[in-house]
Amino acid sequence: GPYAGYLSVILPVSLYYMLFDYRIVKIKFNLKNIFVYIRWTGSLLAFILIILVLPATMSRASWLAAFLACLFVLSTYCYNHKKREIDSLYKQHKKSLLPVIIGILFLLLLSIGGMYYLKKDSADGRSLMWKTSIAAIKNNPTGVGIGCFSKYYGEAQANYFQSGNASEQEELVAGSPEYAFNEYLQIGLELGVNPLLIFISLIVYTFYIGYKRGNYAPMGGLIALLVFAFMSYPFNLLSFLIILVFLLVLTNNKQEEVKANFKSITLNISFILCTLAIVGLSVYKRYPMHEAYQEWTKVKMLNNVGIDEKQAITYERLSPWLHQESKFLFEYAQCLNRLERYEESNSILEKMANISCDPMIYNVMGRNYQAMKEYREAEKAFKRASLLIPSRLYPYYLLTKLYDEIGDKQRVLSTARIVLTKEAKVHTEAINEMREEVNKICDKYKSEQ
Numbered sequence: 001g002p003y004a005g006y007l008s009v010i011l012p013v014s015l016y017y018m019l020f021d022y023r024i025v026k027i028k029f030n031l032k033n034i035f036v037y038i039r040w041t042g043s044l045l046a047f048i049l050i051i052l053v054l055p056a057t058m059s060r061a062s063w064l065a066a067f068l069a070c071l072f073v074l075s076t077y078c079y080n081h082k083k084r085e086i087d088s089l090y091k092q093h094k095k096s097l098l099p100v101i102i103g104i105l106f107l108l109l110l111s112i113g114g115m116y117y118l119k120k121d122s123a124d125g126r127s128l129m130w131k132t133s134i135a136a137i138k139n140n141p142t143g144v145g146i147g148c149f150s151k152y153y154g155e156a157q158a159n160y161f162q163s164g165n166a167s168e169q170e171e172l173v174a175g176s177p178e179y180a181f182n183e184y185l186q187i188g189l190e191l192g193v194n195p196l197l198i199f200i201s202l203i204v205y206t207f208y209i210g211y212k213r214g215n216y217a218p219m220g221g222l223i224a225l226l227v228f229a230f231m232s233y234p235f236n237l238l239s240f241l242i243i244l245v246f247l248l249v250l251t252n253n254k255q256e257e258v259k260a261n262f263k264s265i266t267l268n269i270s271f272i273l274c275t276l277a278i279v280g281l282s283v284y285k286r287y288p289m290h291e292a293y294q295e296w297t298k299v300k301m302l303n304n305v306g307i308d309e310k311q312a313i314t315y316e317r318l319s320p321w322l323h324q325e326s327k328f329l330f331e332y333a334q335c336l337n338r339l340e341r342y343e344e345s346n347s348i349l350e351k352m353a354n355i356s357c358d359p360m361i362y363n364v365m366g367r368n369y370q371a372m373k374e375y376r377e378a379e380k381a382f383k384r385a386s387l388l389i390p391s392r393l394y395p396y397y398l399l400t401k402l403y404d405e406i407g408d409k410q411r412v413l414s415t416a417r418i419v420l421t422k423e424a425k426v427h428t429e430a431i432n433e434m435r436e437e438v439n440k441i442c443d444k445y446k447s448e449q
Contacts, residue, residue, distance in 0.1 A: 002237055004059035005228040007050045009243060012069035012220030014050070017043040019077045020217075060119070061231035069224035076216045125173040126181050126231065132157045133185040143192030147324060147355055150178055152189060154357025158387040171390040172425055176358045178326075179233035186233070202248075210251035218250035292321035296328060308338045326356040333364055342368040359385035363395060366402070375406055391425040393418075397434045404441050416442050 021040035024033050054062060136144075136156035144152045157174065160166055166174075180186040188196040203226065210219045225234060225244060234240035299314045315332040322328040329352040336345035349365045352358075366381030379402060386395035396418045403411040419438045424431050 001057075001059050001061070001232055002234065002240070004054060004057035004062035005065065005225075005232055005234055006239065006243075007054055007057075008062040008066035008069070008228055009221045009224045009247075010046060011050045011054070011066045012073045012224055013217050014043040014046040015070050016073045016077065016217040016220055018047055019073075019081075023081075058119075059232075060123075061228050064231070065224040065227035068227050069220045072223050073216060073220040080214075121173050124169055125175060128157075128170050128173060129153075129177055129181050130185060132160060133180045133182065133189055135160065137185065137188045137193065140189065141193050143188075143190055143195070146190050149180060149186055149190050150176070150326075150357045151354050153177065153180070154388055157357070158384065161387050161390055166390075172423070174389050174391060176356070176389060178356070179236055181232055183229040183233065183235045186235075206248055206251050213252075213254060215251050215253065218247045222247040222251055289321045292318045296322060296325075300331065308335050311335050312339060312341075323351065324355060326352050326358065330358070330360065330364075337364060337368060340371070342372050357388060359388040359392060359395065361385075362388070363398060366395075366398060370402055370405070375402065378402055391423070393422060393424055393431060393434060396422070397438060400438050400441060409445050412441060412445060 017039055021036050021043070024036045025040050029037075050066075054066060132153060133156075136152045139156065140152060154176065161171065161174070180189065184196060184200075187199060203222075206222070207219065210216075210222075221243070225240065225247065228234055235244070295314065296318055299311055299318075312332075312335050315328070315335060318328070319332065329348055333345045333348040333352065336342075336348065346365050346368050349361050349368075353361050362381040362385035366378040366385070369375070369378035369381060379399065382395045382399045382402065386392070386399070396415050400412055400415040400419060403415060416438045420435055
């Protein structure tokens with residue numbers, strides 16, 4: 001997905017220079033224009049290769065982003081450089097224009113429908129994410145803080161399913177996303193409505209200035225990036241943030257100022273010194289984290305070896321650096337669970353719940369409470385997990401075993417019925433095993449009766 005999104009940002013830029021430089025390429029060769037020849041050749045190759053690769057990515061967001069951005073670049077180029085030819089064609093084919101427009105609109109609607117049905121469950125899942133994110137923004141209009149999206153999204157999704165207003169399809173496609181798959185909604189939830197409005201205002205101003213100054217190439221790339229951001233999570237990846245800054249600057253710049261800046265020796269030296277300072281500081285600050293990730297990779301290989309005590313010590317030492325990594329925290333909590341350090345395991349899981357809405361947090365938390373004989377807290381945790389993603393059977397399986405342990409026959413049979421009859425999103429061997437075990441529990445109660 002991100003790879004396809006990056007290609008869709010490059011495509012309209014390459015299209016622009018293919019069209020713009022062709023005016024010089026088609027005339028007699030001149031060595032003074034060597035840079036233009038290189039740029040045109042590079043743009044042509046990039047355009048052809050991206051057109052070949054992009055369909056294979058199966059990323060509908062990147063297809064739509066590339067199409068709209070290329071349409072903008074093509075229309076602005078034709079308006080500025082082919083206006084006479086277009087006027088002439090319009091006069092010649094004025095009567096047949098309406099059927100052509102209707103045909104194009106029909107094809108567009110057909111394409112949109114095809115894109116939806118290509119991966120219907122994925123599209124329905126994103127629709128649920130957007131609906132839930134909007135509900136979370138309504139509850140937190142001033143923002144919840146950067147990195148806290150998942151926690152508050154999970155709360156909003158659990159409340160929605162608890163209300164009973166969700167459809168069966170929504171229950172089936174629900175997940176525990178790290179991102180909103182819509183950067184504008186994620187900005188609105190994490191930072192608040194006012195920062196979102198400021199960001200949108202900046203984009204609108206940039207387009208106004210860019211169009212006024214004729215910076216159509218970076219504008220095309222910016223359109224692709226912003227359309228892709230409407231259906232994906234590019235601003236959560238550093239490479240997209242870097243290209244966003246470059247495109248904003250290039251869209252706002254005057255060409256004369258850019259050329260003057262390149263000739264300024266003082267500015268170039270300052271730029272080089274600042275770059276070296278920033279890179280040096282980044283390496284100094286981030287190298288210990290890099291080492292922590294390297295060590296985490298090694299300790300993960302010990303998960304199935306049974307050296308839990310040694311692992312726990314390593315996880316504790318790495319936690320100051322990796323406390324924002326939900327997978328790391330989950331591994332740490334599971335390790336503590338195996339060592340029967342249940343309270344410490346729950347403490348780590350509570351930290352994880354601030355940055356993730358994975359129902360497995362509450363499943364493991366419930367198992368910890370159950371092991372400590374705190375059955376009421378265990379029940380709350382399992383029910384919380386079942387509300388986050390109702391299509392998963394595991395929380396109901398754990399509830400059945402909990403009720404069996406405390407001897408609550410009525411609730412055992414009630415939750416067992418859910419495990420045995422509820423449709424699973426993906427049918428696996430693990431589901432068969434859970435149902436087999438639940439059947440044995442039910443048979444035990446039937447034989448007692």
